[in-house]
Structure formats: C-alpha cells, structure tokens
Amino acid sequence: MNTTIHDVAVIGAGISGLSAAGRIRQAGSDVVIVEKSRGLGGRASTRRMNLAEGIEVPVDHGAQFFTARDLRFQDQVSRWQEQGICFPWSEGFMTWKDGALHDPDAQWKDTRYACRGGMSQLGRALGAGHNVIREFTVDSVTLDEGIWHLHADPAHSSSPVRARALLVSAPLPQAMKLVGSQLSTDQQDFVARITCGPCIAVMARYPDDSETPHWHGIQVREPDSPISWMAWDSSKRKKDAPGAFAVIHASPAYSSLWLQASKEELKSAGEELLKEAALIGGEWMNSPLDLIVHRWRYAHPEGPSAPGGFLKAPCREPLYLMGDGLNGGRIEGAWLSGLFAAEDFLVKLV
Secondary structure, three states, X not given: OOOOEEEEEEEOOEHHHHHHHHHHHHOOXXXXXXXXXXXXXXXXOEEEEEEEOOEEEEEEOOOOOEOOOXXXXXXXXXXXXXXXXXXXXXXXXXXXXXXXXXXXOHHHOOOEEEOOOOOHHHHHHHHOOOEEEOOOOOOEEEEEOOEEEEEOOOOOOOOOEEEEEEEEOOOHHHHHHHHHHHOOHHHHHHHHOOEEEEEEEEEEEOOOOOOOOOOOEEEEOOOOOOEEEEEEHHHHOOOOOOOOEEEEEEOHHHHHOOOOOOHHHHHHHHHHHHHHHHHHHOHXXXXXXXXXXXXXXXXXXXXXXXXXXXXXXOOOOOEEEOOHHHOOOHHHHHHHHXXXXXXXXXXXXX
C-alpha cells in the first residue's frame, strides 16, 4: 500500500493539469499527477501511424492547432518555438458554407500554431520532470482527516494516492462524478450549464504521391453537415516527410449518434464522413488506402466560462476544478485555467 502523502495531487495530465502542476512545482511543493492513459496532453493527442517497418508518421487526431492571445500564453508559445516544439502553421482556414469554399475571414486570421512532431509534443514538454503515475484510473475520491485519497484498482501498486490538496482536470462529467458533491449548490448548477459534446475523428491515409491540396484546414459551417473540421495533416510535417494523411472531425450532433457504436460500426461512420468530405475537398478523399476512426467522448465544451477560469470548492481542504470546459475551450483556455487555479492555490497557501 502506498503511504506517501503529497502536498498536491492532480487528476489528469491534460494541458490544464500539467500547467497547474508545473506552476505549483515551481513554487517548491511536492506534486503528483495521476493519468488514466499512457500519454500526456489529453486531447492534444497524436497517433503514430506505421507506414512500413521502421517508418512511423505522427497524425493529430485530437486538438489540431492552437492560438495565443493572452500575453502569458504568448510567452509560453515563444519558448516552445525556441525549443522547436511548435511553429506557425496557418494564418486562417478556409470555410465551407452555402455549398462552396470561402477564403479565410479576415477577422479570424490569428496565427494557428501546430507541432511538426504532432500535438502530443505539448504534453511531453509540459510533463517533463513531473511525477506522473500513468494508467491510474481514479474510481473514487474520499476525504479522511484532511487528506484526499484517490482510489484506483486495488491491485494498482500506487493506490490509493494521498495528498493535502487536490486539483481535478478531468472532463467535467467525470470530475463531477468524483468530487461534484464537494461543490456548492450554485457551483453544481453552474457546471450543469456546460455541455461536453463528443467527436468522431477519422484519420485517412492516401498514396504518397497524392497531389497536395491547396488548403491546410477547412472549417465546415453548414449546420446540417455531419462534419465540423477537415485538415490536411501532412501539411504540418517537414517537407518531403513520408505519408499523406487527412483528418476529419465529425460534428457533436453526428458524433452523438455513435456513442455506443462498436469498432466495426465506427468504421462505417468514418466511411460516411469520407463521402461527405469528398463533396468539400474533392472526390479523391473518398478513396483512402486506409482509415482509422477514434471516438472522443468529451471533446467540445460549450457554455459559460467560470469566473477566473476555474472553480474552487468551499470545503476546508483545497479542491479545484479546472480545464478548458471552464475557460472558453481551446488549448490556450486549458493552459490558463490550470495556471490560474495554481496561482490561486499558492496565494491561499501563503
């Protein structure tokens, strides 16, 4: 049994959890992060696709890009650029509406950043040096004599994890199941106004000699379309890099129809989405060499942002909820939510 008591435990190694952990650790506190999967970065996720023996290509099937409007996040992005982690990918995306492609709207021409090695590089960079317990799915959270206990499979060598303070960056529906009873009635009502729509992501491979499309990404603005986004993922990679991949994201409404689908049924959904994509990007999109379909259950947070970008429970023992769902969505929103929660915690700690 694990008997260590940490200063702070963070549930979830997504962007907000890693941001918070980094700021608190910087202040000298002992921080442990528990993460249900093997990777870091949450929905800033990249699939390694095998083209041939010894040849792998990164394909982003979660978050596709990010912007930087806040000055503090701009500083972080500048450091990432200096480290070769990210680069300016596009100054805007084409839009499909009224049955036609339109050039990027001037008001939405903020720089979009991406990562040559895939968006998962963000999680690896933010998670460097942290104490992360991976493949630790928190089944329940209890509070005993001022200590938070995070319980996973009893057979897990690290269960339970104990800490004096708890920051939760899991998707809001999961966070509420674990610690929702600790929130005030007003906070619970506030979270109930935020929805987290699903997303089906299709990764489609085409012949290496395929003609490169003239667009990096297309935002689909047709309300009845099953597609919300299309990207030529290979445009993020180095010139002459192997592989030719497109990524299609389904709309939340369409994705909701496939929440209980099997792998075989999900592939059928992917094939349907490629047919729709062909109407937008060209008939060639309907003839991939292969496709992989991934289902994100909590991908599109919609609703009000929390004051300050996070929620602090009214209990005596520090408990925070954070993440992009509480701060306007997007990678920038997640990073700032974690930072703001951490700084509030550190102020209260003094």
